[in-house]
Amino acid sequence: MVLALTLSVLTQAWADSLDVQCNTITLGNGYVYCAPFSGSSFFKRIRYDSLVPITFTDDQNSRIIEFHVTPFTAYLYNGLTIDKYYLASGDKEPVYGSRDISTFLVTPWEELIIADRKKRELIFLDFTYDVKYRIFDLNIKDICMNGDRLFVLTDKEVLICDELCNEKMTVPIPASCDRIFIVDGKPAVYLTGRNRIHIFSTAWQKKSMSHTIQDIASSDSMVYILGDDGFVLYNYPLSNFR
Numbered sequence: 001m002v003l004a005l006t007l008s009v010l011t012q013a014w015a016d017s018l019d020v021q022c023n024t025i026t027l028g029n030g031y032v033y034c035a036p037f038s039g040s041s042f043f044k045r046i047r048y049d050s051l052v053p054i055t056f057t058d059d060q061n062s063r064i065i066e067f068h069v070t071p072f073t074a075y076l077y078n079g080l081t082i083d084k085y086y087l088a089s090g091d092k093e094p095v096y097g098s099r100d101i102s103t104f105l106v107t108p109w110e111e112l113i114i115a116d117r118k119k120r121e122l123i124f125l126d127f128t129y130d131v132k133y134r135i136f137d138l139n140i141k142d143i144c145m146n147g148d149r150l151f152v153l154t155d156k157e158v159l160i161c162d163e164l165c166n167e168k169m170t171v172p173i174p175a176s177c178d179r180i181f182i183v184d185g186k187p188a189v190y191l192t193g194r195n196r197i198h199i200f201s202t203a204w205q206k207k208s209m210s211h212t213i214q215d216i217a218s219s220d221s222m223v224y225i226l227g228d229d230g231f232v233l234y235n236y237p238l239s240n241f242r
Contacts, residue, residue, distance in 0.1 A: 010207055010208065010209045010210075010236060010240050013234070013235050013236045013237055013240070014234075014235050015227075015232050015233065015234050015235070016045075016232065016233040016235065017231060017232060018034060018051065018230070018231050018232065018233055019051060020034070020036055020039075020043060020051065021036055021229070021230040021231055022034040022035055022036055022043070022214075022226060022230045022231075022233075023035060023036055023037040023064065023214065023215070023230060024064065024065075024066060024067065024214075024215045024226070025215050025216075025217045025224060025226050025233070026067060026068050026069055026217055027069075027217045027218075027219055027224075028068070028069025028070060028071075028074075029069065029071055031044050031045060031046065031069075032044075032045040032217065032224050032233070033045070033054075033067070033069050033074075034051065034226070034233070035064040035067055035076075036064065036230075037063065037064065037065075038060075038061050038062060038063050038064065039060060039061075039062065039064065040055050040056070040057050040058060040059060040060050040062060041053040041054055041055040041056065042054055042056070042064060042067060042074070042076070045233070054074070054087070056074065056076065056083075056085045056090075056092060057092070062078055063078045063079050064076055064077075064078065065077045065078065065079055065101075066101075066103060066104060068104075068105065068106045069087075070106060070110060072086065072087055072088065073085060073086055073087060073110075074087060075095070075104075075106055075112070077101055077104060079099065080097060080098075080099060081094040081095075081096065081097045081098075082094070082095055082096045082097075082101070082104060082112065082114075083095070095112070095125075095129040096112065096114065096125065096129055098114070098116060100116050100117045100118035100119065101114055101115065101116065101117070102115045102116070102117040102140060102141070102142075103115045103140070103141075103142050103143055104143075105143055105144060105145055107145060107163065108145075108147075109127065110127055111124070111125055111126055111127050112124075112125040112129065113125075113143060113145075113150070115138075115140040115142075115143055117140075120136070120137055120138055120139055120140075121134050121135065121136055121138070122134065122135040122138055122140060122143070122152065122165055124164065124165075133164055135165045138152065138154060139154050139155050140152060140153070140154060141153045141154060141155060141177070141178050141179070141180075142178065142179045142180045143180070144180050144181055144182055144187075145163070145182075146182040146185060148162060148163045149161070149162065149163075150162065150163055150164075150165055151180055151182070151187045152165065153173070153177065153178075153179070153180040153189060156172060156173065157170050157171055157172050157173055158170070158171045158173060158180065158187055158189065158200065160187065171187075171200055173189055173198070174198050174204045174206070175191070175196075175198065176191055177189035177190055177191050177198070178190075178191055178192055179191075179192060179215075179216070181216050181217070181218055182218060183197075183199060183218045183223060183238065183241045184218075184238055184241060184242055186199055186200055186201050187199075187200050188200070188216075188218075188241070190213055190216065192213060192214060192215075192228075193212055193213070193214075193228055194212060194213060195208055195209050195210070195211060195212050195213065196208050196209075197209075197213070197216075197241075199241060207240075207241060209225075209234075211225075211227050211228070211232070211234060212227065212228035213225055213226070213227070213228060214226040214227060214228045214229075214230060218238070219238070220238070221237070221238050222235060222236065222237060222238060223235075223236045223237075223238055223240070223241055224236075
């Protein structure tokens with residue numbers, strides 16, 4: 001069993017106050033995007049003090065459970081469908097329907113990988129959004145990708161696989177966690193609402209901070225953490241997590 005061997009406490013780099021209470025963040029096209037739990041828009045952060053709304057629907061009560069942004073599109077899950085929104089034209093179309101999606105991601109080649117909570121399946125869609133592959137009997141909390149490597153968080157471990165979930169390595173997690181992301185090429189896990197992150201290299205390292213966590217997005221130089229109240233975006237240099 002792999003245990004957490006080191007502990008460090010992070011000092012805050014700087015914090016941005018958001019004008020909108022947000023529930024989730026993502027990175028795309030060199031920007032941070034933020035979204036509330038419900039609303040007609042998600043937001044592009046163009047400066048530390050400026051959010052630009054991107055309106056994708058007329059429904060002010062539309063839910064945004066999870067979203068991802070690619071160079072030309074955004075994919076948004078509302079609890080019923082994953083919708084593809086074209087950033088330039090404003091057109092929108094549903095590409096996959098389910099009430100039981102626990103999480104999904106968009107691959108670098110713009111195919112979808114979807115975790116179905118009820119069926120306990122990992123579903124791989126091709127670029128036309130037809131099912132091309134399924135993995136069964138997985139209790140999946142979250143998924144993320146780094147290049148062609150897929151990381152699957154279950155209730156007990158992290159599976160490190162290729163892009164079709166052919167298992168290469170299994171790492172037991174050091175504590176209860178519900179989210180996974182990549183920092184500096186390494187998998188990191190955390191529990192929403194807490195203030196700790198566990199990062200795996202050859203062993204688990206624990207990072208603690210002065211605030212709780214709602215969501216995290218990591219770039220090649222920065223780690224962005226949405227505070228648990230949804231109104232503050234914390235900005236950390238990536239070097240703090242090495």
